[in-house]
Amino acid sequence: MDNANGQFGCAGAAVGPEKISADLGPLGWNDTFRFACHRGLPCFNRCCADVNIFLSPYDVLRIKHRLGLTSSEFLERYVLLPVEKSMKTPVVLLKMNDDAPRTCPFLTSHGCGIYSDRPWPCRMFPLGLAARRDTPDGWQGERFYFLLREEVCRGLHEPRQWTVRDWFDDQSIHDYDRWGEAFKELTLHQFFETGGELPPAKLEMMFTACYDLDKFRRFVFESTLLQRFEVDEDFIEEMRRDDETLLRFALLWLRFSLFGERTMKARPEAVAAVRGRTQRSAASNGPPPRAWPPAGQGKTVAPGVSAGSGAPEAPQPVAYAPGDEAGGLARQSLDQVGADQGGVP
Ligand code: SF4
Ligand code: SF4
Secondary structure, three states, X not given: OXXXXXXXXXXXXOOOHHHHHHHHOOEOOOOEEEOOOOXXXXXXXXXXXXXXXXXXXXXXXXXXXXXOOOHHHHHHHHEEOXXXXXXXXXXXXEOOOOOOOOEOOOEEOOEEOOHHHOOHHHHHOOEEEEEOOOOOOHHHOOEEEEEOOOOOOHHHHOOOEEEHHHHHHHOOOHHHHHHHHHHHHHHOOHHHHOOOOOOHHXXXXXXXXXXXXXXXXXXXXXXXXXXXXXXXXXXXXXXXXXXXXXXXXXXXXXXXXHHOOOOOOEOHHHHHHHHHHHHHHHHHHOOOOOOOOOOOOOOOOOOOEOOOOOOOOOOOOOOEOOOOOOHHHHHHHHHHHHHHHOOOO
């Protein structure tokens, strides 16, 4: 069985930019490499252990569906949440088993037990992805691939030849890539690149919106959030039942609430209320904090979600029902946005 329908799963190793250019050579879309993964190889199943697999929001969404779990259940059972001072955004790592080889919890004797929903790094192997930082938009600029020459992997010596393009098609990587790009608009945001740091409450809100979608759904539908923004009724109904739609909304809402981008449009009555409040606040507290983004930035909107136009608009801080778990965080988050946006001319 070749890797078109077989099992594979090396997560790959972190490789520095010097190593990529010196040893591995960037691969373009039409460049070729050799690889096949099948049970007949002596390394079969040996690579799915003791690996660091970072999960994206879309990875979590796919796997929790596959397992029939809520996002909270999945996060509790299967992930580690490493916390280090240097981290600017929340990070979710797949938890390996406690056995000696530290096998992946989804590994079976037949290979990956969640094969069609396996995470992005497992799909990509043996390809790694890198981007040149010296392009005008930094890490979001020109990207390229390279071959991860893992010693353990005998598949790299098989005769089957692929172009990068064919590999992407074969492994259904395109959907994952689209979601990855949308997520990067948050994690590689210029706010961070220019030294910005999120306070703990906003980090927690970002974690909930990205990874704990079922909890985020409760926040969306059990608070007055949707009364404060212009969101199409059909889109709202889709968010009730469809996690991908909800994730799209979550990413837009985060760009609005974390960075003040005009990815959503507040209802006029909410804007008027916040303007009055921020003016009173400015009068009593002196100059407002630094505003983000610079005027004129922020434009991506999902169908059904209206973007602001003209001067940035701020939402009214949301009133929450008692017992709304996410409410306290969001109230802080939106309060801060209101304050931040008070500083935009
Ligand atoms: S998710 Fe599947 S492919 Fe990835 S490491 Fe685990 S068993 Fe291997
Ligand atoms: S080491 Fe390579 S060839 Fe062997 S099972 Fe893992 S991905 Fe397949």
